[in-house]
Amino acid sequence: MYLGIDLGTSGVKALLMDDAQQVVASATAALTVQQPKPLWSEQDPADWIAATDQALLALKDKAGQALAAVKGIGLSGQMHGATLLDAADQVLRPCILWNDVRSHAEAAALDADPQFRAISGNIVFPGFTAPKLAWVRENEPEVFDKVAKVLLPKDYLRLWLTGAHVSEMSDAAGTAWLDVGGRCWSTDLLDASGMRADQMPDLIEGSAASGGLRAELAQRWGIATGTVVAGGAGDNAASAIGLGTIGAGDGFVSLGTSGVVFAATDSYLPKAESAVHAFCHAIPDTWHQMGVILSAASALGWFAGITGRSASDLSAAIGTEVQAPTAVTFLPYLSGERTPHNDAMLQGSFTGLIHAAQTEDLTRAVIEGVTFALKENLIALQSAGGRVDALLAVGGGARSPYWLQLIATVLNIPVHIAADGDYGAAFGAARLGMLAQSGADPQSVCLRPAIEREYAPQTQLTDAFESAFDRFQSLRSAIKMT
Structure with missing residues (x-):
């Protein structure tokens, strides 16, 4: 044990x-x-x-x-x-x-x-x-x-x-x-x-x-x-150990309090100006890159508190099939931002509100805003030499099929859900306990989980979300300038 x-x-x-x-x-x-x-x-x-x-x-x-x-x-x-x-x-x-x-x-x-x-x-x-x-x-x-x-x-x-x-x-x-x-x-x-x-x-x-x-x-x-x-490990590196994300090209997206796009690397690849983290991994001679946003599932939790409904109820109300982007834009900077902006004073906002806007529209806008911030992280990570072939999804937000399909579509990369099991940070920590006690090769212990489902990009929505992403970036740039 x-x-x-x-x-x-x-x-x-x-x-x-x-x-x-x-x-x-x-x-x-x-x-x-x-x-x-x-x-x-x-x-x-x-x-x-x-x-x-x-x-x-x-x-x-x-x-x-x-x-x-x-x-x-x-x-x-x-x-x-x-x-x-x-x-x-x-x-x-x-x-x-x-x-x-x-x-x-x-x-x-x-x-x-x-x-x-x-x-x-x-x-x-x-x-x-x-x-x-x-x-x-x-x-x-x-x-x-x-x-x-x-x-x-x-x-x-x-x-x-x-x-x-x-x-x-x-x-x-x-x-x-x-x-x-x-x-x-x-x-x-x-x-x-x-x-x-x-x-x-x-x-x-x-x-x-x-x-x-x-x-x-x-x-x-x-x-x-x-x-x-x-x-042991910091929480994201531990999650990577739990998911078997230890080889170049392995990656995951975490939708917890914060949001993370994580890529394992077999060499040290710093590019500080990108605001991508270049950190040591939890096993020898291995590193990782990480883009971090400070409000992910917590942004939906915040909106749930405002509406007096639970985050799961809000997610259920928008269904499971991704729709074209809403006219409302949400900037998810409730605690400032890290990657790629490094701005502790950046603030969140809703823009584009009209009388016809419903709770479901704002829920979708919150999820879209966080996803656009994750896209900025992936772009920054790729600029720093990182590579991910697909993203395993973890964290509380990963229970939302709508959100996972949206991430695959906006980031234009397959998103995987592991077969039933607990592959989070505590599981990764237990694997590190096994390695410390046994001295085993990490490759033999830190295996990738079986994949239960893959969410492929919905290419018919690519143009619409690219346009919405451009609007998101323009609004954020305008706010930073004021």
Whole structure:
């Protein structure tokens, strides 16, 4: 048996996988996000521990004695969060999350230093970890002076699980402190942002062992003391491991809180000016490219809250057959935007509203707007040398046949749905636990799932959606200029 633990933004998921990679059971526990000021997004790391314990106890109730057979544990988690610890490993302030953009000025200042893009291969985005520390230094100096360690969210869970300060390549690549090509911390980038190498955790590959499970937790959950805990991965790299997206040409589209177009690469392919992320993958000698939009399924969730209906009800009301684009245009920038615009202040809007517009028209406009933003990501990724032959769809939005058919049509690329199963980040984390315990070849473990359905582009709608995409880009450009 192998255990995967995924620390998401909205909850923790624990998944138990057997030696044949069949999911035995899973359990979740919810988390909430605090937004005390505009542009801020925070969580208390103590809530992560409580939710993980809750999920593991629920899994124990479901799986019973099966947890005693766990041989390896893998971790996955939301990326970029700044968890600040003092010399006694006490949390100094709430964690500043990936979708917190308060540090946009600090990010721009670091990005103006050419060595950041040259060494990290990426723009310094406001959501990355380094500008968050620059913001703390300027605004909370009494906190900054006490910082002994900076951990990413899943790595704080690791500290609780094992007592070790360890991170791995895929998550560390999103800090703006990693030499992504060299797969090591960059002392030059740390120095340039006022940080020290001793404030960083040790680095390993995601498929390597980081430590063993502490006796107290092992006894509580019915798992053997010292069970190996793998390095793990950032959430998108973990999803890629779960989907077998590890070879050049493999890709997926994620429709979760954020939206992602992900392409695995067998070499390091940075092009920072495209705003495409060039990150290490969770297995050795492998990298990936990633375009990220900050509001995807969460945009539909926002509109559902406005209308007083559920997102599933809104999706059901528009049917399953893709229609020509609506006259209403939605810009999905509810939290600013990352790829390809790198603009924390970009805002969302509806344009083209008339008396005849119905709820269904606005629902379609929201889904179309997010899809157009994903198309911009694919264009940027291709400009950076990325290649995807087809996209596996994952995330909550992937339950909508309409949306998947729309993505295939607008992006002009086949979209696949995997056969019934759980191939998300927690499953990928469990696979990394298997790799860390067994030392197996990743190619033999990280297999692609069987495909249940393919959505092919609806070419008869190509011209109509190209015209709507041009309108989308024009409106966004006009807003950026004002």
